[in-house]
Amino acid sequence: MTDADPYAELRNEMVERQIRARGISDPRVLAAMRKVPRHLFVPPAYERSAYQDSPLPIGEGQTISQPYIVAVMTELLELNPEDTVLEVGTGSGYQAAILAELAARVISIERLPSVAENARENLERVGVTNVEVTVGDGTKGYPAEAPYDGIIITAATPSIPEPLIDQLAEGGRLVAPTGAREFQELVRLVRRDGAVERTSFGGVCFVPLIGQYGWHGAE
Numbered sequence: 339m340t341d342a343d344p345y346a347e348l349r350n351e352m353v354e355r356q357i358r359a360r361g362i363s364d365p366r367v368l369a370a371m372r373k374v375p376r377h378l379f380v381p382p383a384y385e386r387s388a389y390q391d392s393p394l395p396i397g398e399g400q401t402i403s404q405p406y407i408v409a410v411m412t413e414l415l416e417l418n419p420e421d422t423v424l425e426v427g428t429g430s431g432y433q434a435a436i437l438a439e440l441a442a443r444v445i446s447i448e449r450l451p452s453v454a455e456n457a458r459e460n461l462e463r464v465g466v467t468n469v470e471v472t473v474g475d476g477t478k479g480y481p482a483e484a485p486y487d488g489i490i491i492t493a494a495t496p497s498i499p500e501p502l503i504d505q506l507a508e509g510g511r512l513v514a515p516t517g518a519r520e521f522q523e524l525v526r527l528v529r530r531d532g533a534v535e536r537t538s539f540g541g542v543c544f545v546p547l548i549g550q551y552g553w554h555g556a557e
């Protein structure tokens with residue numbers, strides 16, 4: 339991943355106008371957003387739109403999230419370089435690539451096999467080696483590698499799946515869009531001394547998390 343690409347200037351503008359100007363200040367998050375080539379995570383037809391202030395379709399009715407929302411959720415995770423992170427909802431692999439800049443290791447679960455395969459290809463193409471993409475129902479988490487210092491759910495869930503709370507390390511942070519199917523609140527849970535603190539950070543709009551502890555139908 340180098341800045342010697344035709345979109346470097348647009349990417350810097352995206353960070354300045356959409357992200358830093360709206361209050362994201364963590365220098366590591368800003369650096370990751372400046373570095374990861376978002377245009378290589380969208381379908382070729384959308385490449386020229388990759389740095390717009392919006393989500394974009396990635397096929398199978400799914401989306402790559404708006405850059406600002408990726409930055410907000412990443413900042414709320416407060417990642418350290420030695421952390422292991424679980425992402426639920428791999429989508430394009432873009433959010434996983436951002437997390438991979440900030441943590442030691444990322445496990446990312448995607449429900450749809452073709453979406454997962456596309457994300458693997460995207461991540462390989464940009465040279466990301468510390469993300470493992472796996473296919474499954476991410477509402478159950480990934481107990482084999484738990485506990486996690488950070489957990490991010492990038493699809494809308496009616497409530498935070500219990501298995502994911504159980505897989506959060508002491509001091510760990512979980513960030514998720516939670517609420518109704520059409521409109522949610524961004525919520526962060528932090529596990530401290532065995533208890534879980536919950537804070538809300540405003541309204542968001544995500545595609546549904548479909549699974550045992552999420553929504554129960556794709557329609």
Ligand code: SAM
Pocket residue numbers: 400401402403426427428429430431432433434447448449450453474475476477492493544545546547548549550552
């Ligand atoms: N993080 C992604 C990115 O950077 O492109 C965007 C994620 S997209 C908004 C939500 C994704 O969650 C979709 O790809 C969808 O198939 C996936 N998903 C929905 N329910 C899931 C589940 N139970 N387990 C894993 N993935 C799920």
